[in-house]
Amino acid sequence: MCNDQYNYAAAPYNFIPFPEKVVYRHEIIEENGEVKICSESNEKEEVSHNKFRKDLKTGYVKYRIKVETPLFIGDGKEEFFKVNGEYVIPGSTIRGKIRSTAEILSCSYPEFIDDAKLWYRGAFSDNVLKNMYKKFLLPNENSKINDKVKAGYLIKQKNNYKIIPAKEVNDKCFAIVHESILRNQQFKIKDGLASTIFMYDLNDSKTKKPLWELFYKLKEEKKNINTKINDLPEEETEIKKGLVDEKSKIQGEIINLLKRNSLDSFDPYYCSVLYDNGIKDISRYSSKEEYGFLMNSNKICNGNKQNHYIIYPRDSDAKNKVINNKIINQFNTSVEYRQRKIANKFHLPNESETKPVFYILDENKEVAAFGFTPYLKIPYEKSICEGIKTIEETDKPKLDYAQSIFGFTNFKYKKDGKDKNCAYKGRVSFANAKIVVSRGFEETVHKSLMSPKLNSFQLYLNQPQTDKMKLKTYDGDFELMGQKFYWLKNKYDGNDDFLNQSCKGKPLPEKQFSKLTTISKGSCFEGKIYFENLHEDELGLLLMAIKPFENAKDNLGQGKPYGFGKVEFNILGIEEIDSESRFKMLNLEKNDTSNLQDKIKNYHEKFRTYMMTQDVEVNFNEGRLKSFSISRLKEEDLKNPEFKYMRFKDNKVTNRNILKPMEHYATENQYKKYEKSENAFINKSANIEENSKNSSSKVASDKHVAADDNNGEIT
Template sequence: MENSGYVGAPYNFVPFYKDVVSVEKEQMMTHDKIEHELLTGEIAYTATAKLPIFISDGKEKPDFVKNERGEYMIPGSSMRGLIRSNTQILGLSSFGEDIDDYRLMYRNVAAAQGKDDGYGAILGAEPANIGDGKSVSVLKNVKAGYIEKVGSEYVIYQTEVDKISDQFGEMNYYVLSERTIAEDLRKKDTSFSYFKEHPNCLEHVMKDGFKKIQDRGRIHYKGTTNQHYTEGYYNISYEVTNTRQITAVGNPGTYKHEGYLVCTGHMNEKKSKYIIPKMDQSKEHIQISKADVDAFQIDYNKKKNTLRNNKKYYNLPETGEIKPVFYIQLDHLYFGFTPRLRLFYDHTIKEGYKQTKKSFDYAKSLFGTIDKNENIGYKSKVAFTDAVLCGNVNKSEESSVILGEPKPTSYLDYLVQKGGKTTYNTQGFELRGVKQYWLHKTLESYSYSNAGKNDKVFTHMKPLKEGSRFTGSVRFQNLTKAELGLLLWSICLEDDCLMNIGMGKSLGYGVIGLEDVTLKIFDTEKAYDLNQTLDWQPMMTGDIKTYIDAYKSEINGKLRGKDIDSLSSIQSFFKMHDRNLIPDNHVIRYMSIDKKEYQSRKRPLDSIDEVIKKSERSANEKKIVEKPVIEKKTAAEKKELRSGSVYQAEIKGYQGKKVKFLIDGNYILTALENIKGIDDLNKKNMKEMLPAGKKVTVELKKIKVDNETIYKVSIQ
């Protein structure tokens, strides 16, 4: 039973097979040999779309990719990537070359780890007294400065003021509230006329002011969002009191102090502007390491497509450009363009990669590799042609979708969890495995209420309809029988298995079946026997199963008593590709931001088996309930509740430590201690875990206590 709302994703993870199966170096070096034992030939196949499919041509207004003759096709490089991934899993091979070795960045991990050792502790988040009995929250470890690219390196310059006062720690910048600006602009002689001239600096419309709102015992102020607000920094002058209160902002030269006004990214109800004193280049500057620059740039490149407005604001400066920056200098240097920085994790991604290191494996032998130790390259033994569309072009209607992109920063998904608190800061953390998208039975549809009028967040796809067929081939040279068997297994998979390719896999696009697979092998004896007539077609048809069996036999011998078909990684892979085990869309969708499912999530991603079971249980519940539950029934319509029976119930409300259920027209109150199936259920979280209106499947048990009927409820 879900114990903290919906948690799910359109992808999951096939666990790594940790003890990589190696091959000998001699097996890598067969390119220039002509031996009867080595196999050369071609595998032909047809890829049939089971749902609409879209392979982008990469243009600004993307269309389905075409070859130089104008034919729609699946590029050979796309098919190569798909089959290579299958080969790595089925070949019990290494994924080390596919995993980036850099530090991820994060924000607000404190919610999961506790403030003392989390995000807030690093920033130094504490209250500070500003006089008149008032206090503000400050980030005592965060400083402001100016970043510049000098040659190929980046440096941070300090400001004129190192820090303002001891209670503000290392802070050397000022925080200005938009409420202060709004109140001052009402005056006849305002000191903030700068903002009348630059209204795009403000996140809220000043003429509307801020409404005082009390919510759950907390007073806050809400204003009307300024749709024209954009991130940026502006050269200004200002006045400030000895208690750090900004009293005036104007153009340069208007007031005593010079600096920059910094307007960071928009967040709901955020009302803070930041003012940074001007730069002092006479002070010692801070050198940023290349590793940190590279990690920052990777992080920016991964998130830039999600940035709606001024993307350049969040990127590193270009040569000769100087821009305001915030930073923390503790055991590690953290930097960014907002005070609430994205911090570098303690460990790199690859530190969590636990497969054994082997120089050569089956996938490397087939697809090639570079041996960095010996500085030798081994070329690929396989080549993929483009798979060209057969028959007529049948296009679906254009689809405008928001494509979510899985990110390894989601540690509850990507890492093996221990209590839901394992992050890239955890010593000994472990990557969960190889990410694979679930197959879909039907296309997923979403409403995009948060997208607004921002067309940039949409991808406009022009897919081809289901039933579209593409023919392609794979040419291979000098393979062993086992290598050819692995390649064929990676293409054919098992009966009733499908794959997915292209854009929109998270929504169900691109589900394909590789069908009509044929194998032709070059007969060297026919081709080079000088004692017989020249044969212009020295190709013979090969039996696919024979070669797959040869591979399984060879690798089982290397597994020392294990059977490759019984390995958990292999079984997990085929479960995700079996058309008979495809989960319902509602258990493999992305978590909703609108419903705050993602923000309130507390649990790791379910395992592959758990997702399949959840989908099967949901299907069984639909069979049980032939009619919708009627919310209210008359006394005559009520049915007697039987102990030990399973019912569909609806949560109707709460009384103290009891939950009110509606079951077949009967309202029952059940104490929390009599509700089973939800871990750690208590009075504080019962409304979250059992929200009013939620429908659940329950098993009832009736017991008599002091002549009173008590119901025990087991939620399934």
């Protein structure tokens, strides 16, 4: 679906569609606890790790990474990654990049997508989530939030989180208390709590009249207008329209009244309360069993929240509710990390703490979700990976290209009617890529780097229509957009976001920005990828994943949305080792590039040929691989708002505008086609190897790379 008239969302990323079906390359053989793989239906061609086969390929690929925009690979301590004092790109970083590309090229099943259930809150939304949320928690017109939502006391015991249920009064575990009522009980509030728990001032700052008198007067006027509207005959459309406009105006006055009297001193809190058909006492802490909790969380989205909540005393006769670890992980993923501002009050307790908590139960009376507000987040029906529609075969323990080459853990399959799982070590290993040409470092900058927002279903899911009330979510039938990539940029943004926002007032803390000390453009890294017992088509895939075609660029490291980390991979050499003589030769590095062009072309063709036997054409000018080629060729203008993060208050965000699908970019004329021959970029790679010997490097290239065999960290 693509509508040229629609105002699409903006983002520095997009998605390469997943394949329709998986292409399989091997099957699993398990004998006496040892896992081997073999070509499909041919156990004679088994591949194991304890012997080298003459007909398979063993050796290494030597490659170079040229830095085209400043690059930062962090070490977790805000410094560029180093090993033994030397700047390197970790082998694990290269491995992840190459495997990801290999998955796309070979139609492998997309691995490493977190199969978690996301949570959502739709109470105050104006999109599809509102109806979903209301249907779940407020199924009837007269439903109250405390009809379905329970309350209790969250504790931790021996690494398990449990909820002690609160007593139920009239089938409810907590009471809802409007702030106007709490204000009337102010003399019962002890320990100076009154200065922090109220959300609004006592008197209106504009009229100096009691706030809640004005509030209820406006509410009454709104109620009277509703009565008039309901009493009017249907044909009185003009009068109804006037009354509806008048009601909207009053609602605006209510919002403005609350907004201008909102107190900055309000702090999310919980304290002890004695409640028996009314508030008897409010104090900071009480250990008496008859006391419950008075509490309130933050104002959701700075809204016009007016209620506080009283959780009844704990029920000593009720059985504690143990929270499943999966639910705890989902909470950490979907809730707690987004509530940094109040994390000091409302986080998971340690073993000496007790926290007020709200929760809902599933059909088995187990905790399905919990939170620190009655309008808590609830889980979607389905997990993220249920949105992958790539067809898999499950009748045999089959392996795709990526699993066969890079290995796997905890692979589940059936054998003789029994569930089994196994692991297999990969047949490739990655040395750290060491710096061989250094152009120094750029000045340190701070950038605001976003985390993936999988809850932005309008961006991450295929959306057949644009109506925000009918968008696909992680309920029902949905499909993920594909494998995420960041657009290449024509330049980088070297501005310091922390310093810039500090000059504009109300600065955010420096820790909310990432510090990037980047290696400059023109620097180069070289590394090796070791392979053993690869079929020729597998080696072809590996080479294509390193350098798919001429002028292909890629992104590495942090700061990709701002144009950092644009690099170019080039293959410098392929050394194939005779398995019989590998332990007899002192030096296997021949540096012979005379036949590199023919080697790469030949191995590419072997891979393409095998894919053709599976009815898949490796064509960068068509289908999903056209999207891939665009992602590696087209450099977008850094200033183009279509390829930037949207501001939170942007209408595109609040309206849940969808992301423009890749099919649109794949059909635009301005995107050049993949037309150049493989020979062109292979010749270029060979020339780079020859030129590297003469480059004025900070480190002598030959000596430096040779040392990689002994000192390089293998990943």
